[in-house]
Amino acid sequence: MKALDGVRILDMTHVQSGPTCTQLLAWFGADVIKVERPGKGDATRSQLRDIPDVDSLYFTMLNHNKRSVTLNTKHDDGKAIFTRLLETCDVIAENFAPGALDRMGFSWERIQEINPRIIYASVKGFGPGPYEDCKVYENVAQCTGGGASTTGFPDGPPVVAGAQIGDSGTGLHLALGIVTALFQREQTGRGQRVVCAMQDGVLNLCRVKLRDQQRLSHGPLKEYPQYPNGTFGKATPRAGNASGGGQPGWIVKCKGWETDPDAYIYIIAQAAAFDGLARMIGHEDWLEDPEWNTPAARLPKIDQMFSEIERWTRTKTKFEVMEKLNPLNVPCGPVLSIKELSQEPSLRQTGTVVEVDHPERGSYLSVGNPIKLSDSPVEVKRSPLLGEHTDEILRDVLGMDEAAIASAKADGVV
Numbered sequence: 001m002k003a004l005d006g007v008r009i010l011d012m013t014h015v016q017s018g019p020t021c022t023q024l025l026a027w028f029g030a031d032v033i034k035v036e037r038p039g040k041g042d043a044t045r046s047q048l049r050d051i052p053d054v055d056s057l058y059f060t061m062l063n064h065n066k067r068s069v070t071l072n073t074k075h076d077d078g079k080a081i082f083t084r085l086l087e088t089c090d091v092i093a094e095n096f097a098p099g100a101l102d103r104m105g106f107s108w109e110r111i112q113e114i115n116p117r118i119i120y121a122s123v124k125g126f127g128p129g130p131y132e133d134c135k136v137y138e139n140v141a142q143c144t145g146g147g148a149s150t151t152g153f154p155d156g157p158p159v160v161a162g163a164q165i166g167d168s169g170t171g172l173h174l175a176l177g178i179v180t181a182l183f184q185r186e187q188t189g190r191g192q193r194v195v196c197a198m199q200d201g202v203l204n205l206c207r208v209k210l211r212d213q214q215r216l217s218h219g220p221l222k223e224y225p226q227y228p229n230g231t232f233g234k235a236t237p238r239a240g241n242a243s244g245g246g247q248p249g250w251i252v253k254c255k256g257w258e259t260d261p262d263a264y265i266y267i268i269a270q271a272a273a274f275d276g277l278a279r280m281i282g283h284e285d286w287l288e289d290p291e292w293n294t295p296a297a298r299l300p301k302i303d304q305m306f307s308e309i310e311r312w313t314r315t316k317t318k319f320e321v322m323e324k325l326n327p328l329n330v331p332c333g334p335v336l337s338i339k340e341l342s343q344e345p346s347l348r349q350t351g352t353v354v355e356v357d358h359p360e361r362g363s364y365l366s367v368g369n370p371i372k373l374s375d376s377p378v379e380v381k382r383s384p385l386l387g388e389h390t391d392e393i394l395r396d397v398l399g400m401d402e403a404a405i406a407s408a409k410a411d412g413v414v
C-alpha cells in the first residue's frame with residue numbers, strides 16, 4: 001500500500017509550481033487526474049523541446065505517475081463532466097492566473113456546493129493585496145519574495161538562484177497544505193481552501209534574511225563579508241557566499257578551476273575544527289598566534305584566512321579536499337555540477353535520480369521523489385501522453401457509456 005492510496009486529485013495544474021505538488025502526491029500513491037485543454041494540453045508539453053513533436057523534458061519531469069484527460073471546461077458539456085469529476089475527487093489543485101476557475105463558473109462556494117468534502121488547493125503569485133491579480137513566474141517570485149535582493153555579491157546586482165524556490169518551493173508548500181487539510185478532514189468531514197502564494201513561499205525560505213533585517217537595527221551583521229571593512233545600508237544586504245549561520249564559510253578554488261567552472265568547494269572554518277584545518281593547510285603557526293587563534297581575532301581577516309585556505313585547496317581536486325577535511329570534522333562540500341549529480345551512483349541507488357522510459361522519447365533521466373517513506377514505496381512512472389486516459393477516466397471514473405464518450409469527442413468537449 002502507499003500512503004495516499006484512495007485519494008483522488010483533480011489536477012488542473014500547469015507549468016511548474018502546481019505540477020510539482022501533484023507529482024509528489026502521485027508518488028505517495030494518490031490517483032492524479034490531470035485535466036488538460038483538448039489539442040493543446042499543459043503549455044510545457046511543447047516548451048523547450050529537445051526532440052520535435054515529443055513531450056518536452058520540462059513536462060515529462062514534472063508529471064510522472066499522473067493520468068491525463070482532455071476536457072474543455074469552458075464548454076457547457078465540459079462543465080457538466082467537470083462537475084462530476086469534482087463530485088468524485090478529494091482534492092482539486094490548480095495554479096491558473098487569479099480568477100480563472102471563477103471565470104469558468106467554479107467559485108469556491110460553487111465547488112463546496114458540488115462536494116463539501118473537497119479540498120481546493122491553489123498556487124498564486126501573491127496573496128490578497130495590491131498585486132493579487134498579477135501573473136507570476138519563478139524569477140518574479142524570487143524577486144518579490146526576498147530571494148533576489150539577498151542573493152549575489154555585495155558589489156553586484158541582485159541575482160536569482162538556480163534552484164526553483166518560487167515554483168517547486170511553493171509546490172512543496174502546497175503539498176503540505178493539502179495533506180494537512182486531508183488529515184483535518186478525517187476529523188471534521190469538511191474540505192477547505194488551501195492557498196499558497198509564491199511570494200509567501202519564497203519569503204518563508206528567506207526567513208533568516210528577515211531575522212537579519214531586524215538584527216541590523218542593533219548593529220552590523222558580523223557574519224556578513226561587509227563586516228568590519230565594508231558598510232551596511234538599511235536593508236539586509238547580499239552576502240556573497242558567506243554561510244549566514246554565524247560560522248565563517250566561503251567557496252574556494254580547487255585544482256583545475258582554470259578550465260572547470262565547477263572545480264570549487266565550500267568550506268566552513270568553524271571554531272571547533274579550526275586547529276585541524278590550520279594544521280592541514282600548513283598554518284600551525286596560527287595556533288599559537290593571538291592574531292589568529294580565536295574566532296574574534298580572525299573575524300576582521302576572514303578574506304585573508306580563506307585565501308590561505310585556497311592556496312592549499314588549489315593544489316587538490318575538490319574530492320581530495322573533501323577526503324582530507326572530512327576526517328577533521330571540517331564541514332565542506334564540493335560544488336557538484338548537474339552532470340556529476342546525474343552520474344552519481346548513490347543518487348541512482350536511492351531513486352533520487354531515476355531513468356524513465358517514454359514511448360516517444362525513449363529513456364531520460366529525472367529526479368525521483370526526494371522524500372523517502374519507509375512504508376510507502378515509490379515507483380516513478382512516465383508522464384501521460386495528452387489525453388491518454390480520457391476514455392478510461394470517462395468510463396471508469398464517471399461511468400459514461402461508449403455513445404456518450406463518442407458524442408463528447410464529436411463535440412470537441414474532450
Ligand code: CAO
Nearest residue numbers: 015016017036037072073074095096097100125135136138
Ligand atoms: N479548458 C478550457 N480552458 C482552460 C482549460 C481547459 N481545460 N485549462 C485552462 N483554461 C483556460 C483558463 O481558464 C484561462 O482562461 P481565462 O484567461 O479566460 O480565464 C486560460 O486557459 C489560461 O490560463 P492562465 O491565465 O493561467 O495561463 P497563462 O499562460 O496566461 O499564465 C501563469 C500562466 C503561470 C503566469 C499563470 O497561470 C499564473 O500566474 N499562475 C499562478 C502563479 C503560478 O503558478 N505561477 C507559476 C507558474 S510555473 O512557472
